Amino acid sequence: MYRNNRISLSSQQGNVYIVAIFVIVVMGMLALNLTRISWSNQDTLTREVLGSQASFLAQSGNEWALTHLFPLDQDDDHDSLVTRCSSLGNDAIGAKNALVANSGVACTAPDISCVYPFEDNEDSVPDELKYIQVSTRAICNDGNVFVVEREETVWVRGVKGE
Structure with a gap:
């Protein structure tokens, strides 16, 4: 029994x-997924x-607002803090522009606010519970797609004079 090699080679040629097309498609899909993962990591x-x-x-x-509210060698009582607030x-x-200019980042000038929430009912709130809320909101962007906003808030109280 002798096998005919010509028939077997021609029948396997397709x-x-x-297999080659399958390998190319699979490799292309892998490359596409790796590219997506890379872009996702960059984002x-x-x-x-x-x-x-x-x-x-x-x-x-x-921090700038706190140095404004608590200057050296001045009273730190509640009334002085409300006045400075x-x-x-x-x-x-001027501080907003200086913060952005010295930071070297592509951000807008931060919004610094100081609020005394007990202004309307100051007499009904005990002195130990009165506080001032200092809040800063900063927005940074990359110039193309992403815009990121962060807000930080600090609560401060005055120190009773002796």
Whole structure:
């Protein structure tokens, strides 16, 4: 019994094309999925960096506001803090621009606000519960797609004079 090799080679020739096409399709799908994962990682990293920049800028705004509310060698009682809180908006204009200029990031000027929430019913609230809320909101973007916003809030109380 002798086998005819010509028939077996010609009958297997179409199978090689099918296997080659299958391998090309599978490799193409793998390459496409790896590209998607890579883009996803880049997007996540961009958002993380922008979020960190916005968070640090908001924290810097709060630190500036606290140095405005608690200056050295001045009274830190509640009434003095309320007075400084009301003047914070005018003084913060230059600080906002300086914070962005010195940060080196693509962010808008942070919104620094100081609120005394007990203004309407000050007499009914005990002194130990009165506080001032300092809040800074920073927005950073990459110029194309992503916009990230962070807001940080600090509550402060005055120190009773002796």
